[in-house]
Amino acid sequence: MNNKNEYAAYCGQCRLMFEDGEEMFSWEDELVCADCFDILFSELDRYDRARLIGSRIINYRRPGRTPVS
Numbered sequence: 001m002n003n004k005n006e007y008a009a010y011c012g013q014c015r016l017m018f019e020d021g022e023e024m025f026s027w028e029d030e031l032v033c034a035d036c037f038d039i040l041f042s043e044l045d046r047y048d049r050a051r052l053i054g055s056r057i058i059n060y061r062r063p064g065r066t067p068v069s
Contacts, residue, residue: 013027014032
């Protein structure tokens, strides 16, 4: 019996088996490898990335709504 795979963990996206000491990242409700994490993160739009780092999204308004000429 091969005990190596008995307790193996796999990336939730690409299904590759994690090696001992390899970094895993939580993404929604699964664990993903570093490469898949980079791909998933790059697919987020700027608003999602801003929210992840706690940045507020503010729309600029001219004082007194001065028209732009």
